[in-house]
Amino acid sequence: MAAILASNRAREAWEKGTGLGNAWLRFAPENLASEYERAPGFFESLDLNSKPDSGWEILKSLSDGLSKSxxxxxxxxxxxEHLLDELFNDQLIATGYRELPSPGQSPVVINPARFETDDPDWREGTLEAHGFRYGRIRITDPAVMINGLNSKPKGGSNSAIDNAIAQLLKTNPEFADLPRKTSCDLVRNYLGAAYKPGNGLSDQNISKAIVRLCKRKRINRNSN
Structure with missing residues (x-):
């Protein structure tokens, strides 16, 4: 039964995911994505209105275009690198079809540790690490795996975890000052989902969100 559940979950994540070749920009922080879109590529950097008179001028024009791009x-x-870091830290889910050491018939959740030191082939959508190779890799926001939430750009809207923290702060202003383990459990309880590898609900991931949204814990100067 566990194997069937794991297979169903991997299939759902894969079907809702974005191909690796597009995922790096799809899940980029909003500021970096906007900056990337504005930055000129090689051909945009060339001065197509100029008419170089010599081979040297042609080379210089190409060199300038390369430098600008x-x-x-x-x-x-x-x-x-940001995407790989989020995959390694269990903040995004990677699924794909195992090709080595034996081919798989269904997508599987790729262990986040596979992304620690090995870079994928972005164009081919594959990853080879520690004797394993995966193909047709897709990336999924864990929010789509929690209570059927729709996928949204990570940089453009609140995640399920962020929303849970915001609601918990409304009902309990002291939420940020609770022991971190207690706070993480409250977030999972609010979402109605336990931690499973790849779903983004680890103590580490939730703690990062709490620190980001609530900053440092306040010091109770009246305590002894």
Whole structure:
């Protein structure tokens, strides 16, 4: 039964996911995505109105275009590293079809640890790490796996965890000052979902959201 449930969950995540080749920009922080879209690519950087008279001028024009487009290339690398970091930290779900050591007939949830040191092939949508290879990889926001919530851009709207924290703060202003384990349990209880590998509801992930939204704990100066 556990294997069937795991398979069904992986299939659901895969069907709701975004292909790896597009996911790095789809799940990019809003500020980086906007900056990337504004940055010129190689051909946009070329001065097509100029008419170079010599081979040297042609080379210089190409060199200038490459230099101007380098920033866009660096942004792409930064955004991709951000996605890998979120996958490793269990904040996004990666699913794919196992190709090695034996081919799989259904998608599986890829262990977040696979993304610690090994880079995927973004164009092919594959990952090879520690003797395993996965293909047709898709990335899914854990919010779609919690209570049937719809997927939304991570940088453009609140996640399910953020919303839960906001609601808990309304009902209990002292929420941020509770022991962190207690706060994490309250968030999971609010969402009606227990932690499972890949669903983003680990203590570590929820704690990051609490710190981000609630800042540091207040110090009770009246306590002894």
């Amino acid at each position: 380098q920033y866009r290339t660096e942004l792409e690398k930064e955004i991709k």
